[in-house]
Structure formats: C-alpha cells, structure tokens
Amino acid sequence: MKLTIERAALLKALGHVQSVVERRNTIPILSNVLLSAEREKVSFAATDLDMEILDDTVAQVDVPGQITAPAHTLYEIVRKLPEGADVSLSFQGDDPRLQVAAGRSKFNLPVLPAGDFPVMSSEGLSAPFAIEAADLARLIDKTRFAISTEETRYYLNGLYLHTVVENGEAKLRAVATDGHRLALAEMPAPEGAAGAPGVIVPRKTIQEARRLLEDASGSIDLQVSPQKVRLDFGSAALTSKVIDGAFPDYMRVIPRDNAKIMLVDNVLFAQAVDRVATISAEKSRSVKLAIEPGRMTLTVRNMEAGQAVEEVEIDYDGDSFEIGFNARYLLDVTGQIGGEIAEFRFADPASPTLVVDPTDAGVRYVLMPLRV
Incomplete structure (x- = not known):
C-alpha cells in the first residue's frame, strides 16, 4: 500500500474515527484503525465491537492495499505535523511497519493484519430516512444531559429514539431519564420514519454522533433495526448496537x-x-x-x-x-x-x-x- 494525502483531510478523517477507540484494550486489534486504499480514495475504520465509525477521503493512491495501525498514535502524529503538509503512508509486505512521512519527518508504526480487523454487519436495517443535521443535533442537545450513568439500570444508559402518533400527527421523539429527571424533545417525523422500530441508542454512540454532526450539514441518513442503528453523514458513517432492554413508560411520569x-x-x-x-x-x-x-x-x-x-x-x-x-x-x-x-x-x-x-x-x- 502506498498513498499521499493532504494533512488536513487525513486529520479530519482520523479525528472522526479514532475517538471510538478505547485507550486501554485487551484485544490489540481494537487499538488500531483500518486503512483501506483504492483508486483515488482511502477509507478509515475504527471499532470497539459495539460501535464502528467509517470515514473516507480523497487521496493519491499509488499502490492499493489494506493495513491496520495504532489509531491514537497515528492521529497524534498527524495532528503535530505542519499545516499544509502532504503526508505519505506506505506499507510493504516484507516490512511489518507503516511508514509515515511528511517533509523531514519520518515515523515507523507497528501494524496488524487487516484480515484480523472486526467488521460490523449492516444486515436487518430499515430503509433509510433523511433527517436534517440541525434537527438531529437539537434532539440530542435537548435531552442527552438526562441520560443515566448508573450501570445497574442499563436500559436508561441511552437515548430512546422512537416515533409516536399524537392527534393524527407522526413525531420523531427522543427521551432520556435517570429516574430523577426526564428530558423529552420531538419534531415532526421525517418521511419514512414512521415504520422504524424504537431503539435505545447508547450514551457513547450519542456522544460520537454529536461530534460527527459538528462537521455535517444538510441531511443525515438514519437506519434502525431492533439490534442496530446506522447514521450516514456523507463521507462518514456510524454503526452501533443498541441497548437490548425495554425503556420505561415515560408518559406516566409526565x-x-x-x-x-x-x-x-x-x-x-x-x-x-x-x-x-x-x-x-x-x-x-x-x-x-x-x-x-x-x-x-x-x-x-x-x-x-x-x-x-x-x-x-x-x-x-x-x-x-x-x-x-x-x-x-x-x-x-x-x-x-x-x-x-x-x-x-x-x-x-x-x-x-x-x-x-x-x-x-x-x-x-x-x-x-x-x-x-
């Protein structure tokens, strides 16, 4: 694999994916980001087994290929490179290291085989419906502070996203509660949202989605299933498992x-x-x-x-x-x-x-x- 990419584009893509990687991992491959270079683009993927973030960006690809490298280390290197630099990433099969070069700076990073990287399937997801980035950000911002951090009541450790029909009008609603307070935000349901199942989206997924929304504009494609949720932000995509539990009947306490x-x-x-x-x-x-x-x-x-x-x-x-x-x-x-x-x-x-x-x-x- 050999490619050249502009530092700002590389930093943005790595910034989107690397935050899902836990600082401490008992499984070495989960500390790495997967780099996949083909034609004129390079894709990045990171996962913690419960959530996966993908992002791709334009690059000059001389030799296509795949490899994984330490996510946080690579991100920190790129962050500290000078603005406007062109970054070269190369990996030869006979050398078990990723070569990172920009100007006079050169780094060698340990790698693990791309074949060992776990990929999250997207099977069973509903047909996507579009929601404006600003509307989704509002639903999250107005409610996420009330998400519980108490692990024993795991079904409260997320944002309950679902559709309801009131007075003949379909609404997309987000609800969070920790048992002491409750936050509810709603909006007219986007076209196609009415048939989607209600899901409890984990707190970490909500945090990552909100971060990705900062760089997003226009509409986001949202897909849900009883087990997973997927958000497409254009070049970036987030897929996450949802919390397997029943959210309480919150209307009784309002x-x-x-x-x-x-x-x-x-x-x-x-x-x-x-x-x-x-x-x-x-x-x-x-x-x-x-x-x-x-x-x-x-x-x-x-x-x-x-x-x-x-x-x-x-x-x-x-x-x-x-x-x-x-x-x-x-x-x-x-x-x-x-x-x-x-x-x-x-x-x-x-x-x-x-x-x-x-x-x-x-x-x-x-x-x-x-x-x-």
Whole structure:
C-alpha cells in the first residue's frame, strides 16, 4: 500500500474515527484503525465491537492495499505535523511497519493484519430516512444531559429514539431519564420514519454522533433495526448496537394537570441557583424554593459552610408553597431553555414538576423534587 494525502483531510478523517477507540484494550486489534486504499480514495475504520465509525477521503493512491495501525498514535502524529503538509503512508509486505512521512519527518508504526480487523454487519436495517443535521443535533442537545450513568439500570444508559402518533400527527421523539429527571424533545417525523422500530441508542454512540454532526450539514441518513442503528453523514458513517432492554413508560411520569404556573427570567434564575448552590453540600446539592405571588426565595443551608439566600422576581399569583430541587438538575434544564422565560408547572411539593420552554413546544422536562 502506498498513498499521499493532504494533512488536513487525513486529520479530519482520523479525528472522526479514532475517538471510538478505547485507550486501554485487551484485544490489540481494537487499538488500531483500518486503512483501506483504492483508486483515488482511502477509507478509515475504527471499532470497539459495539460501535464502528467509517470515514473516507480523497487521496493519491499509488499502490492499493489494506493495513491496520495504532489509531491514537497515528492521529497524534498527524495532528503535530505542519499545516499544509502532504503526508505519505506506505506499507510493504516484507516490512511489518507503516511508514509515515511528511517533509523531514519520518515515523515507523507497528501494524496488524487487516484480515484480523472486526467488521460490523449492516444486515436487518430499515430503509433509510433523511433527517436534517440541525434537527438531529437539537434532539440530542435537548435531552442527552438526562441520560443515566448508573450501570445497574442499563436500559436508561441511552437515548430512546422512537416515533409516536399524537392527534393524527407522526413525531420523531427522543427521551432520556435517570429516574430523577426526564428530558423529552420531538419534531415532526421525517418521511419514512414512521415504520422504524424504537431503539435505545447508547450514551457513547450519542456522544460520537454529536461530534460527527459538528462537521455535517444538510441531511443525515438514519437506519434502525431492533439490534442496530446506522447514521450516514456523507463521507462518514456510524454503526452501533443498541441497548437490548425495554425503556420505561415515560408518559406516566409526565404531569398533565399541574395547575400552579410560574414564569421566571431564565438567565436570572439560573444565575441565582448557581450562586446559592456555591455553599451546598456536594452530595445533595439541594436548593429550597419558597414561591409566593411575585417573588421566589432561594435558600441553601449547609451545616459547615453556612447559608445562602437570594430573591428572584417571578410571574405567579397562586398559593404560597415551598419545594426543593437538586441545583445541578435545575441548571441542566435552564441551560436548555432557548427563550428568555422558563415556565414551571407545579402540583405540590412532593409531586413531579413540569418545565417547558414557551418558545419551543417540542421540548418538555420533568424534575423530581427533593425533601428540604
């Protein structure tokens, strides 16, 4: 194999694939990236056995061929080469090393046979449907903060992507919850999405997809099956196993009749929560909200660090009450509100609270209160 490629193109392709490779691997081949050179392009592939990312780019291929090389090492070498450099990659069958050269820099990297590299099949996937890159990024950004990191409840360790029909309208919906809070974002279902099965996309896959979306524009092709999901970003493609489990019936926890409605300036409220939470105990991070007509008083008490109190003006004219929340969860939710005003809908201090964005009807958040 012998090829020449522009450094920026090589860096971009390697950047897309190498992050799927775990830093520590008991299986040596999984530390490597697969290079496949043919005609006027070179393809790169990396996998952790649960997810595979492919990317290809234009290159001057003198001798076609395939080989695998250490993913992170190759990426770091290319990253540190001077901008605008032409990078030569060559591998001769009698020399068990990949030669990397650019200008006066030369590197020799150990290789493993391409035949040992595991390839993830794409069998059983549904017909692809197109979704705008910006729409998919919105679904991910509005919900991924609520994905659980608790491994025992593995079925919550991902984003539940599925279609629903409400009032005769099909919607593509993303939902995440960790049992303490829930995030839901939806959009009109793209054409062809209605027949696709609902899948729980793992947290790591969501992170990698969001990274690839930063370099994507236009529409993304999405395919799903009960076992896998595949996203095509143009030159790059991501295939991943999905979580084998049943996502809970989340609609049961979304309040419908919360009658106490409070409107608050989102930025001022978030800043106030952040300030008073400075002295909260790290484990509970609880903040008490005393809500009365026209104002809300935020209080945090810590036996060791003291007390913090702050008042915020609100639009509310119901009965006074007190309710507590985890400050981190409040900040996560307020961080997703796109408009100036956040709308909180309460029932009572022990029941779930619904938070909505008046400027975006397609998002809903649920927060479980704390005892304070």
